[in-house]
Amino acid sequence: xxxxxxxxxxxxxxxxxxxxxxxxxxxxxxxxxxxxxxxxxxxxxxxxxxxxxxxxxxxxxxxxxxxxxxxxxxxxxxxxxxxxxxxxxxxxxxxxxxxxxxxxxxxxxxxxxxxxxxxxxxxxxxxxxxxxxxxxxxxxxxxxxxxxxxxxxxxxxxxxxxxxxxxxxxxxxxxxxxxxxxxxxxxxxxxxxxxxxxxxxxxxxxxxxxxxxxxxxxxxxxxxxxxxxxxxxxxxxxxxxxxxxxxxxxxxxxxxxxxxxxxxxxxxxxxxxxxxxxxxxxxxxxxxxxxxxxxxxxxxxxxxxxxxxxxxxxxxxxxxxxxxxxxxxxxxxxxxxxxxxxxxxxxxxx
Numbered sequence: 001x002x003x004x005x006x007x008x009x010x011x012x013x014x015x016x017x018x019x020x021x022x023x024x025x026x027x028x029x030x031x032x033x034x035x036x037x038x039x040x041x042x043x044x045x046x047x048x049x050x051x052x053x054x055x056x057x058x059x060x061x062x063x064x065x066x067x068x069x070x071x072x073x074x075x076x077x078x079x080x081x082x083x084x085x086x087x088x089x090x091x092x093x094x095x096x097x098x099x100x101x102x103x104x105x106x107x108x109x110x111x112x113x114x115x116x117x118x119x120x121x122x123x124x125x126x127x128x129x130x131x132x133x134x135x136x137x138x139x140x141x142x143x144x145x146x147x148x149x150x151x152x153x154x155x156x157x158x159x160x161x162x163x164x165x166x167x168x169x170x171x172x173x174x175x176x177x178x179x180x181x182x183x184x185x186x187x188x189x190x191x192x193x194x195x196x197x198x199x200x201x202x203x204x205x206x207x208x209x210x211x212x213x214x215x216x217x218x219x220x221x222x223x224x225x226x227x228x229x230x231x232x233x234x235x236x237x238x239x240x241x242x243x244x245x246x247x248x249x250x251x252x253x254x255x256x257x258x259x260x261x262x263x264x265x266x267x268x269x270x271x272x273x274x275x276x277x278x279x280x281x282x283x284x285x286x287x288x289x290x291x292x293x294x295x296x297x298x299x300x301x302x303x304x305x306x307x308x309x310x311x312x313x314x315x316x317x318x319x320x321x322x323x324x325x326x327x328x329x330x331x332x333x334x335x336x337x338x339x340x341x342x343x344x345x346x347x348x349x350x
């Protein structure tokens with residue numbers, strides 16, 4: 001049984017193919033924020049939700065029954081780390097997958113969605129600790145490079161990578177930031193891996209609050225294979241509950257030649273089509289709008305495990321497509337915004 005939801009995920013005549021809304025944030029623990037997340041989801045209907053730092057810093061990993069949201073399939077890696085998870089609307093039957101059978105990277109979760117034209121969309125949510133050892137950094141680069149495999153026609157990655165000294169605007173790599181040789185090498189290797197995988201990074205505004213005497217950086221990132229695949233990206237000036245990472249909302253568009261976001265096969269359980277609130281932006285300037293996440297209905301499975309993430313300072317662009325000086329959308333994201341301050345900064349880089 002196929003679930004055709006093309007009417008709910010694309011607008012006629014926009015020329016951009018099927019699109020769906022997404023929500024991502026670093027929750028800094030969902031322990032006391034599940035009701036806040038569900039309320040946020042009830043405002044609109046994001047088709048995909050990515051969360052990093054699901055678990056508290058010190059404490060027992062959260063149980064799946066506390067994380068389930070009605071109407072969504074739940075995929076996670078939450079044991080032994082801060083935890084990462086993906087929620088995918090039930091009418092988009094997703095399948096958990098592995099990008100690399102020898103994957104040694106600590107915290108990531110991956111799913112595949114098959115489109116009606118039988119092309120496959122790979123979605124990943126990752127978390128990299130600011131204290132990540134060199135071996136884990138190398139594993140992350142290897143993992144990202146392997147997303148270039150021909151099996152996946154479309155790729156969407158989101159997460160907190162904690163590479164705050166890199167910049168995603170212009171031609172510079174590190175600006176005026178001072179780093180140790182080891183840290184600089186890690187930043188360069190990560191940037192090289194994203195370019196090897198032909199990925200474009202879309203977030204160009206700071207994503208975390210910092211103390212007044214520190215410069216905010218872009219820690220949370222969204223990658224795809226082309227600049228026009230992610231539209232209506234909005235970095236909101238607040239987080240989930242008291243998290244000091246901001247909420248990021250956006251629309252993801254499959255290629256213009258792709259079929260609708262319809263599964264050719266359906267996993268256990270029946271699937272019914274349901275209209276969502278996905279929208280496609282005409283240009284990057286619409287990133288200023290607020291996209292509200294939406295309603296949900298009932299999850300089925302949970303591969304539990306861990307998490308990863310990364311970022312850069314004003315000055316450089318990842319992957320083949322440069323964004324000139326960013327156009328209107330970039331100008332909008334470069335504005336300071338309401339970044340706020342934190343009284344007790346966490347261990348992540350600002």
